[in-house]
Amino acid sequence: MYVKRTPCTESLNMEKTADELKEAFDSVSPYIQKHTSQVCPSCPKVCCIDRHGRYEENDLIFIAAMRLDNLNCESDRPDTDPCRFLSEKGCSLPRYRRPFRCTWYFCEKLLDSMKDDGAREYKSFISALQKLQGLRQKLMEMNSA
Ligand code: SF4
């Protein structure tokens, strides 16, 4: 993974966008958490497998901009074993620290639970999620400029 060297102001802008992105993750997290805590404990096929706990290249841009450790450590677990970050209480990482797919993936059961929660809450969640995605896109564009 290659994160471009940028002049100081651009680097500060990237950090600012990464901070905003972290806040956006924090803002969508309680709503997602509310629903995963309702549907995931009884799930017959938990999606938190080790393969899904690895960062993609775009995740690493955010990780580098936030000056966080890259947690892509080697693991001898088979891809389909429970994710290395999965604890008895669910994921042990704060949401902004997880691979993006962990926030972006919604199984049917999860979506049904959200849709049953009330139109206003669902609409406001979708709008926060779109903001998050926009910020992530902006950060990727800044990195590739
Ligand atoms: S998100 Fe869906 S597939 Fe994944 S553990 Fe929860 S209920 Fe299961």
Ligand code: SF4
């Ligand atoms: S949400 Fe956490 S435990 Fe689940 S796959 Fe992602 S990193 Fe692993």
